[in-house]
Each structure stands twice: as C-alpha cells, then as structure tokens.
Amino acid sequence: MKSLKSTTLRKILFLFLQYPISIIFFLLLTVLHVLLTVYLPILIGQAVDVTLGFGFSQTLRTVLLQMGIVVIANTLLQFLGPLLTNKIVYQMxxxxxxxxxxxxxxxxxxxxxQQGLGDLVARISSDSEQLTNGLLMVFHQLFLGILTIFFMILAMADLDFVMMIVVVALTPLSLFVARYIAQKSYLYYRKQTQARGEQVSxxxxxxxxxxxxxxxxxxxxxxxxxxxxNAQYADYSQVAIFASSTVNPTTRFINALIYALLAGxxxxxxxxxxxxxxxxxTFLNYASHYSKPFNDISSVLSELQSALACAERLFxxxxxxxxxxxxxxxxxxQAVMGNIEFQDVSFSYQVDKPVIKNLNLSIPAGSKVAIVGPTGAGKSTLINLLMRFYPLDKGAILLDGQPISDYSSDSLRSLVGMVLQETWLQSATIHDNIAYGYPNATRELVIEAAQAANADFFxxxxxxxxxxxxxxxxxxxxxxxxxxxxIARIFVKLPRILILDEATSSIDTRTELLIQGAFEKxxxxRTSFIIAHRLSTIQTADLILVMVEGDIxxxxxxxxxxxxxxxxxQMQKSQGSLT
Incomplete structure (x- = not known):
C-alpha cells in the first residue's frame, strides 16, 4: 500500500514538472513570503523593547513604519501566491x-x-475535483509550512540555541501523531472513493x-x-472524516503544551x-510560527490521502x-468491392467461454446477408469482429482478399455505415446530429439524407x-x-458496406415500410448485413445465416x-410467418 501511494505521488510530481517556470516563480514567492514572516517578529520584539526602554537606537515610529511595510508586502505576496498556485493546479x-x-x-x-458507467463518470468528475482540492492544499500549506519550519529553526537558533533545541525536540511529537492517523485515514478514503463510484453508477x-x-x-x-x-458510503465517509478530523485538535493540544513550557x-x-x-x-512568535505549520501539514496530509486515492483511480x-x-x-x-471472408475465426469475451468457434464464411460482394438466431447466439459479436471492435482469438477476416488487420481501423470503419437498435444522439442541433462524423456536410446534403430516411417531415x-x-x-x-x-446519418455519406442491427425496431409499421424501401435502394x-428478430423483414436476403451458440x-x-x-x-413457425 505504501509503495502504491509513493508511485502515485511520483506520477503527480512528474505532471507538475511540465510547468517548470511557474513552479520556480511560485517557490521564489514562497521563500520571500517566509523571509518577511521571519522578519516581522524581530520588529515586534524591537517595538516591545523600545516601549519598555531597552532599546534606544531607533524610535517606535520607525519600527512601526517598518512593520507596516512588511505587513503590506506580505499581504501582497499572500494574494499573488494563491493566484499562481490555482493556475498551476487547475491546468495540471x-x-x-x-x-x-x-x-x-x-x-x-x-x-x-467490465466497468460501470457511473464509476467512470465519477472518476473523471468527482475524483478529479477531489484531487484538485488536495493539491491546492499542498501548494497553499505544505510548501509554505516546510519553508517556514526551516527558516524558523535558523531564526530561533540565532536567538537562543538551547530553547531552539527544546522546541525542535518536542514538536515532532505532533507530526508523528499526524502521520499515524493519516496512514489509517488513507485506507478509509480509498474505500470511500470506491463506494462513491458505486453510488454514482x-x-x-x-x-x-x-x-x-x-x-x-x-x-x-x-x-x-x-x-x-448509500449507507456503506456514509459509513466509510464518517470513519474517514472522523479519523482525519482528529489530527488537528491532537496536534494543537501537543503544541499548546510545548508553548506553555517555552514561556516558563x-x-x-x-x-x-x-x-x-x-x-x-520574538522567540515565542517564532515558536508559534514554527508549530503552526505542523498543524497545517497534518491537515494537508489528511486531505492528501483522499487526493492520492482519487489520483490512483485516474492513473x-x-x-x-x-x-x-x-x-x-x-x-x-473507390476500389473496394465488398467481398468478405471469415477464415477459421474463433473469439471469446472470456478465455474459458468461447462465443464463436472456427467460423468459416464467404460472402460475395454486393450480397444482402441476414443474420438470425436466438438471443446470445453471436449475431452482434460477428458484426463487432468485422468492425474490429474486438481482436480475434484465432483466424482472419478478409475484405477483397486482404486481411482487415493489415489496414487501420479508421480506414475500415470509414467504409461502413452502421445503424444500431440503441440510438445515440449528442447535445447539438439536428443538423449536427445527422452530419455527425461528416462536419463539412452541407445543409442540402443533410436535408436529402433526412428525406431519404423519412425524417424530414417531423x-x-x-x-x-x-x-x-x-x-x-x-x-x-x-x-x-x-x-x-x-438512420439519416447513413444517407449523408453512402457506405461501401452497410450494417443494420434492428435498425427499424422503434419505428411504426408504415414508416418502416418506407424506410425499408429506401434501404433496398x-x-x-453494396455488401449489407441485417440483424433482425422479425423474420418477415429479411425474406428477400440473398443469404440468411442462422446462428446458434456461436455456430452457423x-x-x-x-x-x-x-x-x-x-x-x-421452426423460428418462422414460432412467429407465425410461414410462407
């Protein structure tokens, strides 16, 4: 589990290395901000000593003016820093x-x-958003906290080395506690993100x-x-958030005890x-500034566990x-004729469950081929293999004597017009939906395609x-x-090969007859494949393939x-269409 987290973290760091100039500029701003933060307690201590009569080298007005300049400059840096980090993180x-x-x-x-649709959507939307929040905390608090700790140790050592040793020796206690809790919460956050994916699905x-x-x-x-x-998601969330929420009060309590000891x-x-x-x-200010990053870092570590769990799902x-x-x-x-041949084709979705076994089939160019059979017989699988949606386990599919695997899938699919039973439209205009895949199609061509599909009227x-x-x-x-x-999409660019998978299953009988006429033309x-359950629609086919359990x-x-x-x-008899 630890190696998995470190691997994920390295991948995230590699992505940030693609923005070197922004990262360097951010580090410079952060260092300058920390230096001003270190200098401010010195001015506060000088103001106290001047007020009590211990320092006479400068007036209180001069010290207060310096403090005002430092505060204004630090405020400006605190404004610019998040703007830069937000840009880096959101771009990444x-x-x-x-x-x-x-x-x-x-x-x-x-x-x-093998994946749930909702789970994939959750990864791209919810998990990426959670990753963004975690990385923003890393930039806003982790880097600043580490640099603050480093410079505060140097400043405290310059004031009183013995008291610095006391501070440095005791404050890691809070970090050890935070790390222990963070490791536990990471496991719960992983379960939480998985449960969230199931819920969205x-x-x-x-x-x-x-x-x-x-x-x-x-x-x-x-x-x-x-x-x-929902209850499982709530349980995981409650445990994860409770575990991470105990970090801050625990570390604050430890740091408060250390602060009281330093004061004495x-x-x-x-x-x-x-x-x-x-x-x-000045020293107590340093001690306070020194301990505060441990609280911030502990909060970041807790949030980082959730971010890493989300990043892991994206990677x-x-x-x-x-x-x-x-x-x-x-x-x-222009040269494609449409001769299709299946040579000893075997395929299985799962290794131990073959769907198609040693299939041999020859289809002459221009043939109208109907594929029928009971549900699960392999009809759609045959088409999926022809379209190269799945790789063959064995054998070859030839188009005009050439293995289709020798050609790019884009080139093959550009030859095919396909209408499925389950239609898909995009959020766009009617014109854009008909011209999908052919963005340069003119309005006249789209209207002609719609008229051919009997869609123009509605x-x-x-x-x-x-x-x-x-x-x-x-x-x-x-x-x-x-x-x-x-269906109108098919008529925008006339294909060399046509595939109709229950293409008119949701259309009324009268419109279906009109479209069948358009399809016949x-x-x-053209070599055409028709998958149909209504056997009356395929009686004019040149070749009818009857598939049962992957075999013709x-x-x-x-x-x-x-x-x-x-x-x-028997199938015709069961549908009452014996002719």
Missing part, C-alpha cells in the same frame, strides 16, 4: 482529466464492458432506466439497493539576564493498454427545424424519431431454408 488537473477522457476512447471495449442506472423500473414496480428493490450502497523556560532566562522581554516575545485508467494500430495502410474506397415540425438544439441529447424526442435521425450493389447451423436463401424445415423453419 485539467490536462490529466483530458488525458483520461482521451484514454477511454482508445482502450479496448473489453475493458469498458447506481444513480445513473436507476435514473436512465426509470420508466422500466416503474413498469416492473421495482422501485422498492432499487430503493433498498441504494439504501445499502523563557521567563527563567529573562531572570538570568539572557533574554529581554522583546527577545522572548489506473491511464495505465490500461490502448488499442495499438499495427498498420497505417488505408483502403481505396424535423420541420420542430421549433427551429434543422437548427433545433437538442440540449437533452434527444431525450425530448420519441425513440422512433431518434432512430430516424440515426441503398443496399443495391444453417445458411441459404429463405426458400432453401424453409425447404430444409430445420431451425430457421
């Missing part, structure tokens, strides 16, 4: 947050499949699925689950003639392996038409309307499969 964390966001777009989908799941929860009257079940997670020892040295009253005043994402492109070759879109009914801004990422639209916009001359158990045209009276025939 913003850069880290950006790297994590970009990393999530490069990690394998297998990693994302649970919230995201329940809010996004609220209609479904109400439909199945599962409110009480979700409420009980949230109550358990100083009084004895005044009676021995080794100190003036002003000198003791955990950054350290995941990214998808590495082994080739930069690109397809010539778009023109919206307040600003194609300029209507979907602030809620399309949640105000019906599911069918959202799917029409997703679009699929002519039957393949052929509709009439050929019906004559076999096998699995496909």
């Amino acid at each position: 964390v913003a850069g880290l947050r950006q790297k994590v966001f970009e990393k999530l777009h490069t990690v394998p989908l297998a990693y994302l499949d 649970m919230l995201e799941e329940s809010i996004s699925q609220l209609p479904l929860i109400q439909t199945f009257n599962a409110q009480e079940t979700f409420a009980n689950r949230f109550d358990k997670i 020892l100083g009084a004895l040295r005044i009676m021995q003639g080794r100190f003036t009253v002003g000198g003791l005043t 955990d994402i950054l350290e995941k392996d990214s998808i590495v492109e082994e080739s930069i070759k690109e397809f010539d879109e 778009i023109r009914q919206l307040p600003q038409g194609y300029d209507t801004y979907l602030a809620d990422a399309g949640q105000s639209l019906s599911q069918g309307q959202r799917q029409l916009l997703a 679009l699929m002519q001359g 158990v039957e393949q052929g045209s509709h009439s050929q499969l019906m004559q076999k009276k096998g699995f496909y025939y």
Whole structure:
C-alpha cells in the first residue's frame, strides 16, 4: 500500500514538472513570503523593547513604519501566491482529466464492458475535483509550512540555541501523531472513493432506466439497493472524516503544551539576564510560527490521502493498454468491392467461454446477408469482429482478399455505415446530429439524407427545424424519431458496406415500410448485413445465416431454408410467418 501511494505521488510530481517556470516563480514567492514572516517578529520584539526602554537606537515610529511595510508586502505576496498556485493546479488537473477522457476512447471495449458507467463518470468528475482540492492544499500549506519550519529553526537558533533545541525536540511529537492517523485515514478514503463510484453508477442506472423500473414496480428493490450502497458510503465517509478530523485538535493540544513550557523556560532566562522581554516575545512568535505549520501539514496530509486515492483511480485508467494500430495502410474506397471472408475465426469475451468457434464464411460482394438466431447466439459479436471492435482469438477476416488487420481501423470503419437498435444522439442541433462524423456536410446534403430516411417531415415540425438544439441529447424526442435521425446519418455519406442491427425496431409499421424501401435502394450493389428478430423483414436476403451458440447451423436463401424445415423453419413457425 505504501509503495502504491509513493508511485502515485511520483506520477503527480512528474505532471507538475511540465510547468517548470511557474513552479520556480511560485517557490521564489514562497521563500520571500517566509523571509518577511521571519522578519516581522524581530520588529515586534524591537517595538516591545523600545516601549519598555531597552532599546534606544531607533524610535517606535520607525519600527512601526517598518512593520507596516512588511505587513503590506506580505499581504501582497499572500494574494499573488494563491493566484499562481490555482493556475498551476487547475491546468495540471485539467490536462490529466483530458488525458483520461482521451484514454477511454482508445482502450479496448473489453475493458469498458467490465466497468460501470457511473464509476467512470465519477472518476473523471468527482475524483478529479477531489484531487484538485488536495493539491491546492499542498501548494497553499505544505510548501509554505516546510519553508517556514526551516527558516524558523535558523531564526530561533540565532536567538537562543538551547530553547531552539527544546522546541525542535518536542514538536515532532505532533507530526508523528499526524502521520499515524493519516496512514489509517488513507485506507478509509480509498474505500470511500470506491463506494462513491458505486453510488454514482447506481444513480445513473436507476435514473436512465426509470420508466422500466416503474413498469416492473421495482422501485422498492432499487430503493433498498441504494439504501445499502448509500449507507456503506456514509459509513466509510464518517470513519474517514472522523479519523482525519482528529489530527488537528491532537496536534494543537501537543503544541499548546510545548508553548506553555517555552514561556516558563523563557521567563527563567529573562531572570538570568539572557533574554529581554522583546527577545522572548520574538522567540515565542517564532515558536508559534514554527508549530503552526505542523498543524497545517497534518491537515494537508489528511486531505492528501483522499487526493492520492482519487489520483490512483485516474492513473489506473491511464495505465490500461490502448488499442495499438499495427498498420497505417488505408483502403481505396473507390476500389473496394465488398467481398468478405471469415477464415477459421474463433473469439471469446472470456478465455474459458468461447462465443464463436472456427467460423468459416464467404460472402460475395454486393450480397444482402441476414443474420438470425436466438438471443446470445453471436449475431452482434460477428458484426463487432468485422468492425474490429474486438481482436480475434484465432483466424482472419478478409475484405477483397486482404486481411482487415493489415489496414487501420479508421480506414475500415470509414467504409461502413452502421445503424444500431440503441440510438445515440449528442447535445447539438439536428443538423449536427445527422452530419455527425461528416462536419463539412452541407445543409442540402443533410436535408436529402433526412428525406431519404423519412425524417424530414417531423424535423420541420420542430421549433427551429434543422437548427433545433437538442440540449437533452434527444431525450425530448420519441425513440422512433431518434432512430430516424440515426438512420439519416447513413444517407449523408453512402457506405461501401452497410450494417443494420434492428435498425427499424422503434419505428411504426408504415414508416418502416418506407424506410425499408429506401434501404433496398441503398443496399443495391453494396455488401449489407441485417440483424433482425422479425423474420418477415429479411425474406428477400440473398443469404440468411442462422446462428446458434456461436455456430452457423444453417445458411441459404429463405426458400432453401424453409425447404430444409430445420431451425430457421421452426423460428418462422414460432412467429407465425410461414410462407
């Protein structure tokens, strides 16, 4: 655990080294601030001695004027310091947050499949914010505290070496206590951040699925689950905060005892003639300034534990392996025919649970291929492998006789138009959503695409038409309307390969017939894959693949499969569409 913390801390320090000029300037300001802080007690002691008649080399007015200048200069430095540190910290964390966001777009989908959506959101939002707060405390208090301790030791040694030894020997007691408590609180803060991630994930799941929860009257079940997670989060938070909150009062109590001891020892040295009253005043000021950073450092150490726990979760994402492109070759879109071949392909999401086993398949260019089968048969997996969303365990997929792994994934995906059952829209205008991925698309092209998808009519009914801004990422639209916009994207740039995964599942029958007609025109001359549960929509396919548990158990045209009276025939029979 200790090595994990030190590793995380080194990574944070490395990020700060990217701002060398700002860090050097900050250190110079901090040193100057501490020097003025050291000089002020000297002036206070001189003012006391002058008042009591022990010093006649300068007037009280002169001393007070010097004190005023020091106070004003120190105030200015205290104003500039936080401005600089805030800029450094916020830039660093913003850069880290950006790297994590970009990393999530490069990690394998297998990693994302294992993570909760809410937990990932919590890492980028809540954890990065907690890291910011902890680092600000480090800059505002830790560095200042360390330099203050160092210079105060030198100043006290110059005044009275014996009393300095007493101070230095006793004050580390508070630091030892703080360190012990901080180590304990770190464990609780790690549990707290993990529990917070689970809580956010649970919230995201329940809010996004609220209609479904109400439909199945599962409110009480979700409420009980949230109550358990919420109570766990509260327990971890309470223990962590209580443990960290005991640091400050404990160290303050120890330092108060030390201060009282110094006052008594100083009084004895005044009676021995080794100190003036002003000198003791200066020394006690130094002792107070010397002990105060220990309180601040103890608070910082406590907050730092939470910050390190949050940073650890962010770095955990950054350290995941990214998808590495082994080739930069690109397809010539105009030359691509669309012949697709699966050669001895095997794949599994988990090592001991194969999904597709030794699949061999040849699809001629321009074919309309339908993939059917029960849920979990591997239909969508087949498409995911074709799109290179997951790496193959064995075998190869060829496009026009060339392994698709020899080409960049961007080049491959630029050839494919894909419409999924679950649509996604961004918070943008209708125009931008249709032209997603093609930012240079003209308004005329977008309108033509919407008309081809039969979406133009409802778009023109919206307040600003194609300029209507979907602030809620399309949640105000019906599911069918959202799917029409997703379909319209396909018509912006006509693909060489078309994939339709239940593309019209949320659309009414009349509109579906119109879109099916548009799809039929679009699929002519293009290799097309259709995943459908309604078998009546795929009867005109050139090739129907029937998948069961990762294997293609039957393949052929509709009439050929019906004559076999096998699995496909039974599926048609169960849907009452025997023709």
